Amino acid sequence: MVSGGQTHAKASAAVAAPGTFGARILDLADRLAKWSDSQDNLTCTYLTSAHRAVAGQLREWMREAGMTAEIDTVGNVVGRFAALDPGAKILIIGSHYDTVRNAGKYDGRLGILAALVVVEHLNAIGRRLPFNFEVIAFSEEEGVRFGTAYLGSSAVAGRFDRQVLERRDASGLSVAELIRSTGGNPDAIPALARQAQKLLGYLEVHIEQGPVLLQEKLPVGIVTAVAGSVRYLISIIGVSGHAGTVPMTARNDAAAAAAEIVLFAERRCRQAQGLVGTVGQLTVPNGAINVIPGRCELSLDIRADDVTKRDAAIADLFAEIEQIKKRRGVAIEVAEVQRTPTVACSPRMQGLLADAIVRAGIRPHYLPSGAGHDAVMFDGITDIGMLFVRCGNGGISHSPLESLTADDADVAARILLDVIMNFQE
Ligand SMILES: [Zn+2]
CATH class of the missing domain: 3.40.630.10 (Zn peptidases)
Structure with missing residues (x-):
């Protein structure tokens, strides 16, 4: 880092010179x-x-x-x-x-x-x-x-x-x-x-x-x-049920599926410099402490300094969402809400x-x-x-x-x- 350089006397209180x-x-x-x-x-x-x-x-x-x-x-x-x-x-x-x-x-x-x-x-x-x-x-x-x-x-x-x-x-x-x-x-x-x-x-x-x-x-x-961003609203539809009676192996938990998406987005976006992904909103509508989440909604904002880099991450994310749907027996709807270049x-x-x-x-x-x-x-x-x-x-x-x-x-x-x-x- 350079220092102030040659400091000129100020011409007047209102006029700046290099260094001031x-x-x-x-x-x-x-x-x-x-x-x-x-x-x-x-x-x-x-x-x-x-x-x-x-x-x-x-x-x-x-x-x-x-x-x-x-x-x-x-x-x-x-x-x-x-x-x-x-x-x-x-x-x-x-x-x-x-x-x-x-x-x-x-x-x-x-x-x-x-x-x-x-x-x-x-x-x-x-x-x-x-x-x-x-x-x-x-x-x-x-x-x-x-x-x-x-x-x-x-x-x-x-x-x-x-x-x-x-x-x-x-x-x-x-x-x-x-x-x-x-x-x-x-x-x-x-x-x-x-x-x-x-x-x-x-x-x-x-x-x-x-x-x-x-x-x-x-x-x-x-x-x-x-960086331009692509923004999505994602809805996951699972099956709600009693938190005490439905065995862990028989659940279609929408919030657990959402958690997988959040973590995948984070992991994938860490793989490239200049690529960032954020889930800024995450809710279980009408959720209760003793109910398995039947629905979960989240937002996703993905940006990069390069469109190819961004779109590759989005493609991987969509592929992962397909896997999560199969694995967990949930439906996942993805709506693109904004795309800026x-x-x-x-x-x-x-x-x-x-x-x-x-x-x-x-x-x-x-x-x-x-x-x-x-x-x-x-x-x-x-x-x-x-x-x-x-x-x-x-x-x-x-x-x-x-x-x-x-x-x-x-x-x-x-x-x-x-x-x-x-x-x-
Ligand atoms: Zn500004």
């Missing part, structure tokens, strides 16, 4: 975290008053950093550090500023603030770029308020699903009504879509939300792919990140993302690159225990600056 990027990012994240939907913790969901205050603050900081900045109709804060040639292509750096309930301060916001301090620096030294550099703070990625994710980035990527406008929050308010209540116009959403031929690429800096970089003792890592990061963007990481004296480490990110919305539209930053506290995220050091934030911002300075069309 990290402290400034953490300070700005602390300031954003003061706005919350809840008095007890950090919760910032789509278009609440706290959420809109954060957007206003980001717009102000972007303008102070020499960008033109506006809040678009879905609440994205779009800052542009203009090239001398206004017709130049655009490099987008984005991440989201909404949070989950009881969140950490850096999920999403780190990526926005890292880009912001880089522009502050470029502006302070009077440097212009040969391309338009856009910093986009996406309004919604977590899906908390409306149960649907990527509201902000899907609009910019031209993938906004109009049906989402009809979705309602817990109070009965629809997305369309909410957007109108803030002065926005749902009919203007399609116009937010960018033209692919004008884009140079999309980059995102994000806290890892896992323990890999911590274990590798590395401040940053290069994301190879964002695995999105690869472009080799070119991975290479640009790796070059900058090597120049910083750090060993490049490649890892897949098990969680979804705004970057996936830009798949097929432009080249995607993602830089992960080490997450402290064992890798905990989506929690107030999420932690990030100023040193690691500094390294991330300096690598971003290096990538941008060396970016070639």
Whole structure:
């Protein structure tokens, strides 16, 4: 890991220089975290008053950093550090500023603030770029308020699903009504879509939300792919009976069959790196302590950085389920409830990140993302690159225990600056 490097004197209290990027990012994240939907913790969901205050603050900081900045109709804060040639292509750096309930301060916001301090620096030294550099703070990625994710980035990527406008929050308010209540116009959403031929690429800096970089003792890592998941709901129908009278050899126990599926999924997914499988829900409907389970329901989420790897595990799992059915005399129904594609990061963007990481004296480490990110919305539209930053506290995220050091934030911002300075069309 590198140290702070040559530390320049700060031009002013508000402008970061390499070596001071990290402290400034953490300070700005602390300031954003003061706005919350809840008095007890950090919760910032789509278009609440706290959420809109954060957007206003980001717009102000972007303008102070020499960008033109506006809040678009879905609440994205779009800052542009203009090239001398206004017709130049655009490099987008984005991440989201909404949070989950009881969140950490850096999920999403780190990526926005890292880009912001880089522009502050470029502006302070009077440097212009040969391309338009856009910093986009996406309004919604977590899906908390409306149960649907990527509201902000899907609009910019031209993938906004109009049906989402009809979705309602817990109070009965629809997305369309909410957007109108803030002065926005749902009919203007399609116009937010960018033209692919004008884009140079999309980059995102994000806290890892896992323990890999911590274990590798590395401040940053290069994301190879964002894993898509396949999700199933599985129902097992056995035969219920008296817990005391039915002999062990004469049972068709649905919960015991479920246990076999859980353990097989765990065993199989341990066999390949980048493959994960989770049973997050497991119930015996109407179960009782003295009744053999006649029915058991479970969920299964399988993800991998590679579709072939994932589908091979799924095929093995289905074969095992057939065996369990025969062995235990139970019926098993499997319903696929969601399938999202695995999105690869472009080799070119991975290479640009790796070059900058090597120049910083750090060993490049490649890892897949098990969680979804705004970057996936830009798949097929432009080249995607993602830089992960080490997450402290064992890798905990989506929690107030999420932690990030100023040193690691500094390294991330300096690598971003290096990538941008060396970016070639
Ligand atoms: Zn995030």
